[in-house]
Amino acid sequence: MAIILEVKNVTYTYPGEKEPAIKDVSLAVSEGEITCIKGPNGSGKTTLLLVMAGLLRPEKGAVYYRGSPLIDQLPHVRSKFGILFQNPELMMINPTVYDEIAYGPRQLYDEDTVHRKVTVTARLLGITKLLEKSTASLSYGEKKLVAIASILSYDPEILLLDEPFSNLHPSKLETLTRIIINQAEQGKTIVITSPGESLPNIRCDRTAFIEDGVLIKYS
Amino acid sequence: MNKIISRFLRDLAEIVDRINVDGRPRKAVVPMFTVSVILTFLVSIMDDPRIWLVASAYVIILIIASRHMLRFISKAILYLVFLSVIIGLPILVTGNTSINSIHDIVTVRYQLSTGLPEFVKFVVRVTLAPLPLIATLYFIGWPNLARQLYSVPLLRKITALTTIFILHLPRLLRHTLSLLLAREARHFDNSLKRQWKSLSTVVGDLIITSASYSRKLQQAIEARTFNEYPFEVRR
Numbered sequence: 389m390a391i392i393l394e395v396k397n398v399t400y401t402y403p404g405e406k407e408p409a410i411k412d413v414s415l416a417v418s419e420g421e422i423t424c425i426k427g428p429n430g431s432g433k434t435t436l437l438l439v440m441a442g443l444l445r446p447e448k449g450a451v452y453y454r455g456s457p458l459i460d461q462l463p464h465v466r467s468k469f470g471i472l473f474q475n476p477e478l479m480m481i482n483p484t485v486y487d488e489i490a491y492g493p494r495q496l497y498d499e500d501t502v503h504r505k506v507t508v509t510a511r512l513l514g515i516t517k518l519l520e521k522s523t524a525s526l527s528y529g530e531k532k533l534v535a536i537a538s539i540l541s542y543d544p545e546i547l548l549l550d551e552p553f554s555n556l557h558p559s560k561l562e563t564l565t566r567i568i569i570n571q572a573e574q575g576k577t578i579v580i581t582s583p584g585e586s587l588p589n590i591r592c593d594r595t596a597f598i599e600d601g602v603l604i605k606y607s
Numbered sequence: 608m609n610k611i612i613s614r615f616l617r618d619l620a621e622i623v624d625r626i627n628v629d630g631r632p633r634k635a636v637v638p639m640f641t642v643s644v645i646l647t648f649l650v651s652i653m654d655d656p657r658i659w660l661v662a663s664a665y666v667i668i669l670i671i672a673s674r675h676m677l678r679f680i681s682k683a684i685l686y687l688v689f690l691s692v693i694i695g696l697p698i699l700v701t702g703n704t705s706i707n708s709i710h711d712i713v714t715v716r717y718q719l720s721t722g723l724p725e726f727v728k729f730v731v732r733v734t735l736a737p738l739p740l741i742a743t744l745y746f747i748g749w750p751n752l753a754r755q756l757y758s759v760p761l762l763r764k765i766t767a768l769t770t771i772f773i774l775h776l777p778r779l780l781r782h783t784l785s786l787l788l789a790r791e792a793r794h795f796d797n798s799l800k801r802q803w804k805s806l807s808t809v810v811g812d813l814i815i816t817s818a819s820y821s822r823k824l825q826q827a828i829e830a831r832t833f834n835e836y837p838f839e840v841r842r
Contacts, residue, residue: 444826490840491837495832
C-alpha cells in the first residue's frame with residue numbers, strides 16, 4: 389500500500405532542554421494500516437506523534453505527507469489529521485459537548501451538514517445523551533469519548549491516538565476499542581501509542597519500539 | 608496557613624466549576640444577565656442603601672429559585688467579606704479622608720469616629736457588588752450565557768477566550784492544591800518557616816506547569832483548527 393506519512397531522520401529537542409526528546413527517528417506509515425508505537429513513559433512517543441501531526445517542527449529531518457513536506461502543506465491539510473491527546477481535558481474548549489464535536493466540521497461544512505455529522509458521530513460513540521451537557525461536567529471516560537468524537541466528526545484520513553486506553557473504565561475501553569476497529573475497517577490510517585506491550589484486541593500491522601527517544605525496532 | 612490556602616483554592620475551583628456545569632437551556636438569559644450587570648454596576652458606584660436592598664432581594668429570589676445555590680453563594684459571600692475586610696482595614700482609622708500619597712498618611716487627621724461606618728459601608732459594597740452577577744451566572748450557567756454572547760459578533764472572541772479560561776482555571780487551581788498537599792505530606796513539623804517555604808516554592812512550580820499546560824492547550828486547539836478559530840456555537 390502507498391505510504392501516506394513518512395518520518396525521515398527526525399530529531400526534536402524541547403526549548404530549554406539539552407537532550408533531544410526524539411533522535412534521528414525514521415518510519416513510514418502506509419495507507420489503511422494500524423501502526424503501533426510502544427515504549428515506556430517519557431520515551432518520546434507523544435513527541436513523535438506531535439511531530440507527525442505537524443504540531444512540533446523538527447530541528448533535523450522532516451515529515452512527509454503523501455510525498456511532500458508536511459510543514460509546507462499546513463494548515464491546508466490539517467483536516468486530514470485527527471489527533472487524540474493523552475489528556476482529553478486539553479481538547480475541551482467549547483461550552484457544550486455539541487459544540488465540542490461541531491468545532492472541526494463547522495470549519496468545513498454548512499450548519500445542516502455539521503448537525504448531521506455531530507448527531508451521527510454521537511450515536512456511533514453512544515454519547516447522544518451528553519450533547520447538551522457542559523464539557524466541564526463530564527467524567528474522564530466521557531471526556532475521552534467526546535474528544536474522539538470531536539476528531540471523527542470531520543472524517544480525517546489519519547488518526548493519531550496518544551495512549552487512548554490509559555485510565556479508562558472497562559466499559560469505555562470496550563467502546564473505544566470497537567470504534568478504533570471500526571475506523572480501521574473503513575480504511576482509516578491509524579497510529580496508536582501505548583506504554584505497554586499489548587493493545588486490547590487491536591491488531592497492529594506495524595510496530596515501532598521507542599526508548600529514550602531512539603527508535604530501537606520497527607517491524 | 609497552608610490549610611486556609613488549600614481551602615481557598617478548592618472552593619474557588621468549585622465555584623468556577625459550578626458556574627460552568629449547567630448547560631440546560633434556560634429562558635430569559637439576556638434580561639437576567641443585563642439586570643445583574645446593571646445591579647453590579649450600581650452597587651459598585653453608589654452608596655445608596657435602597658440599591659443594596661434591591662440587589663440583595665434579586666440574589667435572594669435566585670437563591671429561592673435554585674435549589675442548591677445557598678451553599679455556593681454562602682461560600683462566595685464568605686470569601687468576599689474576608690477579602691474586603693483585609694483590603695478595607697485602613698478605612699477604620701482614616702474614615703472618609705482620601706489618602707493619595709505618603710505625605711497624606713503622615714499628616715492625615717485620623718477620624719476614628721467616622722472610620723467604623725465607612726468601613727462597614729465599604730465591606731457591604733464590595734461584597735454585594737459582584738453577588739448579582741455570580742448568582743445569575745450560577746443560575747443560568749455559563750454555557751447558556753455563552754450561547755447568547757456568541758450572537759453578538761463583537762463579543763465572540765472574548766466569549767471564546769472566557770470559555771477556555773473558565774474550563775481550564777479549575778484544573779490549574781486543583782493542580783496547585785496537589786502541589787501544596789504533596790509538600791505538606793512530607794512536612795513533619797508545622798513551623799511557620801516550613802509553611803512559608805512550601806508556599807513560596809509552589810509559585811515557581813506553578814509558573815512552569817502553567818507554561819507547559821498552555822503550550823499543550825495551544826497544540827490541542829491548533830490540531831483541530833484548519834484555517835482560523837471559528838468562534839461559533841449552536842444557538
